[in-house]
Amino acid sequence: MYNVIRKIHLYCGLIILIFLMMYFVSGYMMAHRPWFLTAPPPPTTQTAQLASTGARPVEQLAADVQKQLGLVGRIEFPQNQPAEMTRFWVVRPGVMMRVDIPAREHIIHVSTQRVGLVGTLIMLHKVCGYDGQLIFDIYAFFCDLAGLSMILFAISGVYLWWRRVKNHFWGAICLIASCAYAAGMVLYLAFAP
Amino acid sequence: MYGGLLCFSYLILFGISTLNFNHPFAFTKSPASVSTWSQPMAVPALAKIDGRNAPEAIKIRRQNNSAILRALGSFAGSSTDADGEWIDANTYHAHFVRPGKEYEIAVHPSQGSATITQTRSSFWTLVRDLHGSAVVYPDSILASTWGLYTDLCTFFVVSAGISGIYLWTARRRERGIGLILLGAAGTVSLALMLLITFHG
Numbered sequence: 001m002y003n004v005i006r007k008i009h010l011y012c013g014l015i016i017l018i019f020l021m022m023y024f025v026s027g028y029m030m031a032h033r034p035w036f037l038t039a040p041p042p043p044t045t046q047t048a049q050l051a052s053t054g055a056r057p058v059e060q061l062a063a064d065v066q067k068q069l070g071l072v073g074r075i076e077f078p079q080n081q082p083a084e085m086t087r088f089w090v091v092r093p094g095v096m097m098r099v100d101i102p103a104r105e106h107i108i109h110v111s112t113q114r115v116g117l118v119g120t121l122i123m124l125h126k127v128c129g130y131d132g133q134l135i136f137d138i139y140a141f142f143c144d145l146a147g148l149s150m151i152l153f154a155i156s157g158v159y160l161w162w163r164r165v166k167n168h169f170w171g172a173i174c175l176i177a178s179c180a181y182a183a184g185m186v187l188y189l190a191f192a193p
Numbered sequence: 194m195y196g197g198l199l200c201f202s203y204l205i206l207f208g209i210s211t212l213n214f215n216h217p218f219a220f221t222k223s224p225a226s227v228s229t230w231s232q233p234m235a236v237p238a239l240a241k242i243d244g245r246n247a248p249e250a251i252k253i254r255r256q257n258n259s260a261i262l263r264a265l266g267s268f269a270g271s272s273t274d275a276d277g278e279w280i281d282a283n284t285y286h287a288h289f290v291r292p293g294k295e296y297e298i299a300v301h302p303s304q305g306s307a308t309i310t311q312t313r314s315s316f317w318t319l320v321r322d323l324h325g326s327a328v329v330y331p332d333s334i335l336a337s338t339w340g341l342y343t344d345l346c347t348f349f350v351v352s353a354g355i356s357g358i359y360l361w362t363a364r365r366r367e368r369g370i371g372l373i374l375l376g377a378a379g380t381v382s383l384a385l386m387l388l389i390t391f392h393g
Contacts, residue, residue, distance in 0.1 A: 010367065013357055014375040018382035021354055023211075028347045031327035031340065072393035092393040093386075124386055128214045139389055140215055142382065147211030154204035157197045165194070174198035182202030185339055189293035190319060192333075193267045 002163050009156040016149045019142050026125040029118055036118045043113040050106040061101070062088045065108055071097055074127075074136060093127065094120035197353060200346040207346075210324035213317060221317035225295075227310065234307035236264045236300055239285050242278070254278075258287050259331070261300055265309070268332035269296070291330070292322035 029036045051068045062075045073092030081087060084104070090097040094116075100109040115123065130140050161171050197204075213221050237260050240253045254277040262269060269289035276288035283303050289296040295312040314322070327340035361371050 007367075010357070010361060010371065011374055013354070014361070014371050015378040017354055017358075017375065018379045021351065022382075022386065024347050024350045027325045028344070031325055031343060031347075074393070093390040120390060124390065127389065128211075129217075130215075133393075135385070135389055135393070139385055142385065143215050144212060147208045147215065150204045150208030150211065154197075154201050154208070157194075158201065161194055161198060171195060171198050174195050175201055178199050178202040181342070182206060185323070185336070186316075186319060188335060189291070189323075190313070190316075192336075193265065 002160070005156050005159050009153065009160060012149050012152055016142075016145050019146045020149065022121070023125060023146055026121040030122050030125060033122075038116065038118075040113060040115055040119065043111045045112070046110045048108045048110070050101065050108055053106050058086050058088070061086060062099070065099060065101070066090055069108065069110065071099070071110070073097065074131065074133065091123070093123040196349040200349045203342060203346040204350075206320060206323060207325075210321050213321060214324070221315075223315040223317065225315055225318065226313045228313075229308065229310045231306055231308045233305055234261075234264050234300060235305055236260050236302060236307075239300065239302055257285060258289070261285075261287050261298055261307075262289065262332055265296070265298070265307075267294070267296065268330040268336060269294075291328070291336070292326060293319045 048069060050065070052064060056064075058077065058081070059075075062077070065071070066075060071090040073090040073095065076089045076091055078087055078089075082100075084102060086101045086103070088099050090099060094114060096113045096115070098111045098113070100111075101107070102109075127136065127139055128143050130137050158175065162168065165171060239257045239260065242250045242253050245253060258277045267289070269291045278286050280286050280299070283301055285300045285302065287296075287298045287300065289298070293314055295314070297310040297312075299308045301307065323339065325343060327343050328337075329340060330336045358375075362368060
């Protein structure tokens with residue numbers, strides 16, 4: 001049993017290593033943005049004529065515009081649409097394109113913002129969820145693997161420590177401290193004024 | 194090994210919240226509880242923002258918000274400093290967010306009272322908010338320590354990855370299969386990141 005768990009711990013670690021490193025390094029950069037982020041370059045803009053003008057849902061309009069202009073990335077909508085305008089973003093790591101289509105015009109305004117290497121890593125960190133686009137779905141699957149492996153490493157690590165070390169005192173102190181701290185923090189944040 | 198045990202709870206929380214970001218199941222979107230009440234609130238004179246330039250206005254909002262938080266006996270992150278505005282001559286509105294809680298506070302200085310709307314987030318929202326949080330709360334040392342714990346766990350996981358590679362290469366019997374797994378999975382991982390970055 002010990003050897004099986006150890007091999008699972010080792011091989012899962014080797015499989016997900018690159019993703020985990022990316023998540024933790026970019027996560028550190030996210031947590032300390034002022035240390036890493038520099039001023040982004042000014043956005044570039046372009047305008048184009050809307051190819052087809054029939055009434056349609058905003059999701060369809062966004063998909064048509066994305067196809068017409070060859071904008072690469074995931075479509076995201078704001079929580080509230082601005083008045084007299086359809087707005088959406090086409091986002092992929094490193095690039096955010098804001099697309100505005102005024103209601104009474106047939107013109108598409110695209111503002112493209114690039115975010116540099118650190119910004120790209122941060123955006124890679126934030127990609128999640130399955131939406132039917134193959135590449136993004138495979139990426140989301142690796143995100144799932146990273147999440148599962150964190151749980152697996154934590155539990156298998158405890159098992160390996162318990163079986164390997166004879167004196168459990170200091171390890172138990174660390175484990176209890178960790179659990180008590182996290183549980184205490186959740187309760188504190190939930191119930192403190 | 195002991196570093197891993199010290200980070201045990203963070204890894205579990207991190208793993209669960211990562212899965213939840215990827216799969217926002219309905220049961221993890223349970224509604225928050227909202228309550229509104231009025232209470233006496235003695236806040237030192239809140240400054241006006243009229244006619245001030247942007248940096249000065251931010252500084253004033255920060256001072257006003259900090260005074261309101263202290264009067265309420267609560268804490269929130271410094272990122273919400275700009276969320277404060279005079280609605281009318283006698284009402285200053287402030288908005289505070291932190292993991293677990295959200296406050297909308299309308300302070301009426303002349304009456305010495307405040308109307309407070311508190312939104313208490315669900316357990317799942319709290320877990321998601323704790324994911325990678327490194328916010329420093331000037332009014333709560335305890336809550337600020339979560340940021341240090343996040344840094345500690347980040348340092349540990351990166352170190353564990355590097356030391357794991359070192360220890361694995363020392364074991365001759367598992368070097369071959371490990372090299373294949375690391376090479377194949379590493380290539381796929383990097384290719385996926387590059388593909389999603391350059392081709393969406």
